[in-house]
Amino acid sequence: MDLVKETQSTCPYCGVGCGVIIQSTGNQITGVKGDPQHPANFGRLCSKGSTLHLTATAEVTLQTRLLQPLQRLQRLQRGAAPEPVTWDSALHTATTKFAQVIRDHGPDAVGFYVSGQLLTEDYYVFNKLAKGLIGTNNIDTNSRLCMSSAVAGYKKTLGADSPPASYEDLGLASTLFIAGSNAAYAHPILFRRIEDAKAANPALKIVVVDVRRTDTAEAADLFLQIQPGTDVMLFNGMLHLMLWEGWTDAAYIAAHTEGFDSLKALVRDCTPDAVAAVCGIRKAELMEATRLFAQSSATLSLYCMGLNQSSAGTAKNTALINLHLATGQIGKPGAGPFSLTGQPNAMGGREVGGLANLLSAHRDLANPTHRAEVAALWGVPNVPEKPGKTAIEMFQATADGEIKALWIACTNPAQSLPDQATVRRALERAEFVVLQEAFATTATARYADLLLPATTWGEKEGTVTNSERRISRVRAAVAAPGPQDNGSRHDWAIAVDFAQRLESALGRTPALPTLFPYPTPESVWNEHRESTRGRDLDITGMSYAQLEATPLQWPMPEGTTSGKVRLYEDGVFPTPTGRARFVAAPYTPVAEQREARYPFALTTGRLRDQWHGMSRTGTLGRLFGHVREPALHMHPQDMSRRLLAEGDLVHITSKRGSILAPVQASTEVGLSQVFLPMHWGDEFLSGQSNTGERLGGVNALTSPVFCPDSKQPELKHAAVKVLKA
Ligand code: SF4
Numbered sequence: 001m002d003l004v005k006e007t008q009s010t011c012p013y014c015g016v017g018c019g020v021i022i023q024s025t026g027n028q029i030t031g032v033k034g035d036p037q038h039p040a041n042f043g044r045l046c047s048k049g050s051t052l053h054l055t056a057t058a059e060v061t062l063q064t065r066l067l068q069p070l071q072r073l074q075r076l077q078r079g080a081a082p083e084p085v086t087w088d089s090a091l092h093t094a095t096t097k098f099a100q101v102i103r104d105h106g107p108d109a110v111g112f113y114v115s116g117q118l119l120t121e122d123y124y125v126f127n128k129l130a131k132g133l134i135g136t137n138n139i140d141t142n143s144r145l146c147m148s149s150a151v152a153g154y155k156k157t158l159g160a161d162s163p164p165a166s167y168e169d170l171g172l173a174s175t176l177f178i179a180g181s182n183a184a185y186a187h188p189i190l191f192r193r194i195e196d197a198k199a200a201n202p203a204l205k206i207v208v209v210d211v212r213r214t215d216t217a218e219a220a221d222l223f224l225q226i227q228p229g230t231d232v233m234l235f236n237g238m239l240h241l242m243l244w245e246g247w248t249d250a251a252y253i254a255a256h257t258e259g260f261d262s263l264k265a266l267v268r269d270c271t272p273d274a275v276a277a278v279c280g281i282r283k284a285e286l287m288e289a290t291r292l293f294a295q296s297s298a299t300l301s302l303y304c305m306g307l308n309q310s311s312a313g314t315a316k317n318t319a320l321i322n323l324h325l326a327t328g329q330i331g332k333p334g335a336g337p338f339s340l341t342g343q344p345n346a347m348g349g350r351e352v353g354g355l356a357n358l359l360s361a362h363r364d365l366a367n368p369t370h371r372a373e374v375a376a377l378w379g380v381p382n383v384p385e386k387p388g389k390t391a392i393e394m395f396q397a398t399a400d401g402e403i404k405a406l407w408i409a410c411t412n413p414a415q416s417l418p419d420q421a422t423v424r425r426a427l428e429r430a431e432f433v434v435l436q437e438a439f440a441t442t443a444t445a446r447y448a449d450l451l452l453p454a455t456t457w458g459e460k461e462g463t464v465t466n467s468e469r470r471i472s473r474v475r476a477a478v479a480a481p482g483p484q485d486n487g488s489r490h491d492w493a494i495a496v497d498f499a500q501r502l503e504s505a506l507g508r509t510p511a512l513p514t515l516f517p518y519p520t521p522e523s524v525w526n527e528h529r530e531s532t533r534g535r536d537l538d539i540t541g542m543s544y545a546q547l548e549a550t551p552l553q554w555p556m557p558e559g560t561t562s563g564k565v566r567l568y569e570d571g572v573f574p575t576p577t578g579r580a581r582f583v584a585a586p587y588t589p590v591a592e593q594r595e596a597r598y599p600f601a602l603t604t605g606r607l608r609d610q611w612h613g614m615s616r617t618g619t620l621g622r623l624f625g626h627v628r629e630p631a632l633h634m635h636p637q638d639m640s641r642r643l644l645a646e647g648d649l650v651h652i653t654s655k656r657g658s659i660l661a662p663v664q665a666s667t668e669v670g671l672s673q674v675f676l677p678m679h680w681g682d683e684f685l686s687g688q689s690n691t692g693e694r695l696g697g698v699n700a701l702t703s704p705v706f707c708p709d710s711k712q713p714e715l716k717h718a719a720v721k722v723l724k725a
Pocket of ligand 1: 011012013014015016017018041044045046047048049050187188189190
């Protein structure tokens with residue numbers, strides 16, 4: 001009988017970053033259990049994590065996976081079945097096409113759209129390929145849809161993209177202030193820790209701010225159901241009250257911050273009456289939330305997409321961090337602003353600078369010294385200065401014909417980006433689209449000229465960083481699937497092979513050593529590690545060998561033996577003056593306000609048992625036990641006013657498109673608000689654009705308007721009308 005092998009790894013779903021033990025027999029994954037040693041979950045797993053092995057059976061692999069390179073030989077064949085080709089042929093085609101576009105139109109005529117689900121090593125190679133070899137900053141990621149407002153918020157206020165708190169602070173807080181986060185669904189194991197903290201300390205107060213009465217809100221001592229997009233007004237109003245009541249920490253403000261006077265002037269008009277009117281809450285609720293935040297011995301804020309996915313995403317983040325600085329609720333046990341990362345490795349991608357405006361190790365593209373440092377590290381003459389196109393801009397530029405070749409890795413923009421009509425126009429218009437993917441079933445696969453099969457969870461090696469800055473190893477339990485000589489390859493290895501071919505095609509001097517001398521993911525990680533020396537996320541004291549033993553938090557510079565649980569305990573911040581900065585950002589309403597023709601505010605979000613576009617979770621019947629099919633949640637009073645009954649089909653229409661879905665009565669949403677889950681695409685939520693193209697999913701409706709600072713789109717809000725079909 002074959003022995004069961006156990007391999008320690010990490011869950012590939014959310015940013016909690018739970019440790020898993022993969023059980024395998026021969027080359028088949030047979031089971032999964034929580035890793036009792038992993039500090040993120042201590043053995044627990046949620047419904048998604050505990051069923052991972054069932055999404056990796058031989059049958060599911062055969063039905064859903066991309067198992068060998070495929071090519072559509074002519075552009076007009078898109079949508080037709082692609083033909084199998086060898087890896088050599090596929091990468092030769094990709095190299096020839098990209099080199100031709102770069103020669104004819106310049107480096108900015110190509111773009112790379114990658115993913116917060118790639119491992120840090122994958123991300124590092126793609127970033128160096130775009131910025132170091134090709135000379136374009138046109139590399140962005142689906143993390144733009146996820147965490148870029150949190151990044152901008154941290155940098156503006158605290159000086160660096162470094163979440164200051166840790167999971168252990170959940171058990172040390174006196175008040176948990178949860179804003180725009182349904183952690184019960186989106187971060188279930190973290191939510192279990194919140195429940196544990198409450199059970200251990202019944203005096204712990206939980207305040208939840210959300211537009212929906214979610215399962216997380218049900219656990220709250222105080223729930224503020226605000227109107228969509230009004231968070232900045234709420235936070236500024238809380239500061240107004242703190243000043244009025246004398247609840248700010250004058251000594252902390254004087255010793256460790258700057259810019260408070262401008263903020264004080266800004267919040268003068270944010271009176272309780274004004275806040276109550278704008279946010280749709282009672283003044284007593286505002287007062288109680290303010291008291292619980294300011295008067296507790298330790299306040300920890302947890303926040304997620306409700307703040308980030310907004311046209312005012314950065315302002316929402318900074319307004320909340322302002323409250324922590326004004327009350328000294330930062331840099332001490334149980335206190336601080338703590339963004340919850342949506343994807344498993346959005347943090348790792350930020351660490352290697354894999355976004356259009358960032359460089360390696362939290363360096364900024366706009367900073368000439370940083371560009372020179374990265375060029376020296378990579379051994380290239382320079383890193384281009386011109387900012388790259390961020391996610392929405394990249395697809396708009398492709399739709400406009402400015403970007404001609406796109407390389408998409410481990411993400412499904414034909415479902416997940418807002419304003420699908422523009423995205424699909426972009427994918428149609430591009431001269432050449434490469435899709436590097438584990439799954440053959442994504443909507444984007446229909447638009448690819450070349451499909452490159454990638455390994456995924458249980459098959460690949462590398463590292464990820466979770467919400468609390470903890471780096472964990474991801475390990476392979478089984479071999480890459482597909483034909484032995486032409487099957488799936490690791491993402492970093494595909495990028496390295498392509499990069500080395502492109503070096504020759506672009507005429508890089510043959511005498512020069514390759515820029516991509518990586519035999520293993522560890523060799524990539526070691527180069528990344530060196531790039532962090534002296535930076536806020538310095539990990540020069542860490543090694544793969546240490547990570548084999550236990551996941552570690554950054555920073556951990558050379559000479560230290562453990563990472564930092566908490567940042568800024570000395571009150572010194574990584575800004576030029578060492579002081580944290582208050583940001584005086586005024587409240588601005590959602591970009592697309594409700595009006596007579598579009599009277600409902602649509603919000604989108606996750607379900608407990610599904611993940612993203614369901615490439616993996618959608619393969620498992622039991623994960624549909626919680627919610628069987630997509631439905632538009634509407635308040636019962638709104639339904640009766642429109643003569644709608646449970647299950648009626650309705651057309652949901654925004655200025656960009658229209659889709660069809662059943663309606664479901666729900667008191668989770670307020671009046672004139674509706675909610676639709678984000679997971680289902682064309683097949684289940686069919687519809688059309690306002691110019692008649694067939695498309696579907698909730699993102700046929702959503703808006704591409706983005707935050708001016710973070711460029712993160714307002715996925716959480718669109719004005720819609722709802723009519724019986
Ligand atoms: Fe995976 Fe997140 Fe569930 Fe943990 S909480 S098992 S990381 S999906």
